[in-house]
Amino acid sequence: MPKTIVISLCLIFLTGCFQREEPVLPQEGEIVTWKQNDHLVVKAKLGERRKHIVDTHCRRCEAEFYQPEHEHYLGQFPIDYVPETFPPISKKEADSLPIPLAINQLEFNLVLNGSIMQAIDESIYVEDGLDGEDQVKVMVFNEIIKNRTSKIYEYSQKSNYSDFEFSDAKKWKNKYGLDCWLFLKTNSIHCYGKSSYDKSTGVLLKQMNANWIFAESFEPIYGGIRVIWRVDKRNLHHWREIDSAIWRLLETWNVSPISVSRQ
Numbered sequence: 001m002p003k004t005i006v007i008s009l010c011l012i013f014l015t016g017c018f019q020r021e022e023p024v025l026p027q028e029g030e031i032v033t034w035k036q037n038d039h040l041v042v043k044a045k046l047g048e049r050r051k052h053i054v055d056t057h058c059r060r061c062e063a064e065f066y067q068p069e070h071e072h073y074l075g076q077f078p079i080d081y082v083p084e085t086f087p088p089i090s091k092k093e094a095d096s097l098p099i100p101l102a103i104n105q106l107e108f109n110l111v112l113n114g115s116i117m118q119a120i121d122e123s124i125y126v127e128d129g130l131d132g133e134d135q136v137k138v139m140v141f142n143e144i145i146k147n148r149t150s151k152i153y154e155y156s157q158k159s160n161y162s163d164f165e166f167s168d169a170k171k172w173k174n175k176y177g178l179d180c181w182l183f184l185k186t187n188s189i190h191c192y193g194k195s196s197y198d199k200s201t202g203v204l205l206k207q208m209n210a211n212w213i214f215a216e217s218f219e220p221i222y223g224g225i226r227v228i229w230r231v232d233k234r235n236l237h238h239w240r241e242i243d244s245a246i247w248r249l250l251e252t253w254n255v256s257p258i259s260v261s262r263q
Contacts, residue, residue: 025068026046027046027049028046028047028048028049028075029045029046030045030046031043031044031045031046031086032044032046032074033089033093033097033255034072034097034100034106035094035097035098035099035100036099036100036105036106036140036142036222036225037099037142037222037223037224037225038094038223038256038258039222039223039224039225039256039258040140040222040223040225040250040254040256041089041094041097041254041255041256042074042106042250042253042254042255043086043089043253043255044074044083044084044253045083045084046074046075047074047075047076047077047081047108048075048076048119049073049075049119050073050076050109050118050119050120050121051118051119051120051121052068052120052121053120053121070100070101070104071104071107071121072100072104072105072106072107073107073108073121074106074107074108074253075108075109076108076109076110076111076119076135077108077109077110077111077249078110078111078114079110079111079112079136079238079241079242079245080245081110081245081249082252083249083252083253085252086255087255088255088256088257089255089256089257090257091257094256094257099142100142105139105140105141105142106139106140107137107138107139107140108138108249109131109135109136109137109138110135110136110138110242110245110246111132111134111135111136112134112135112136112235112238112241112242113134113235115132115133115134115135117131117132117134117135118131119131119135129230130212130230130231130232133232133234133235134232134235135232136229136230136231136235136242137229137230138227138228138229138246139227139228139229140225140226140227140250141225141226141227141228142224142225142226176191176193176236176237176239177193177240178191178192178193178205178239179191179192179193180192188206188207189206189207190204190205190206190207191204191205191206192204192205193205193239193240193243195217195243195244195247196240196241196243196244201217201221201247202217203215203216203217203239203243204216204217205236205239207233210233211232211233212230212231212232212233213230213231213232213233213236213239214228214229214230215228215229215230215231215239215242215243216228216229221247222250222254222256223258227246227250229242229246
């Protein structure tokens with residue numbers, strides 16, 4: 001075979017290898033079935049899509065880690081959103097579903113006070129990651145956490161509230177039904193509250209900076225699920241409403257064939 005033909009064939013082969021087909025992305029209104037674990041399989045009609053923010057500071061990160069076809073983002077919904085319900089799926093179907101990639105866990109946003117805003121895809125961990133004062137960003141992880149909440153709650157009960165140097169600590173405790181204490185290492189307030197949806201669960205809220213609150217659940221729910229969310233400090237008084245909405249939505253979306261959702 002002539003050398004020029006061999007070179008041409010190699011170039012064609014390499015070009016094919018490096019060409020990436022455009023992914024087919026789920027659109028608003030489509031119905032998806034996504035598995036977090038055996039106990040939590042969500043089936044939902046997708047809500048409003050979010051806008052992608054290009055990472056101009058790290059082009060390699062953008063090229064390698066932005067994979068919208070693998071995202072498990074359900075949409076942005078009002079706090080009182082009532083989703084469509086679906087019957088449980090079969091065990092065979094549930095077993096055939098893949099679990100999400102580590103960086104593509106289940107996500108959705110809630111909106112308070114009837115506000116309207118454009119959702120973007122910056123991480124919940126980004127300092128300015130909220131898209132508006134009335135937004136709540138929620139992420140759901142597969143993670144079994146044992147014996148953490150009770151220790152935190154015991155620690156908070158032993159705290160001397162009269163020693164607080166942070167004026168907000170007492171205000172939160174008295175106004176929002178939270179047990180709060182000052183975390184000396186970071187000079188930040190941590191508060192613990194019982195879940196308004198399930199009294200066997202709890203929520204730990206942390207003041208991360210002057211503007212927003214980071215919250216997380218600790219008990220192993222749905223076979224070992226941890227939920228984290230972020231809210232603007234000005235909406236802290238909605239913490240019970242947010243907590244209740246998250247678990248109500250997860251229970252409504254859940255179509256796992258395993259009937260016992262909490263352990």
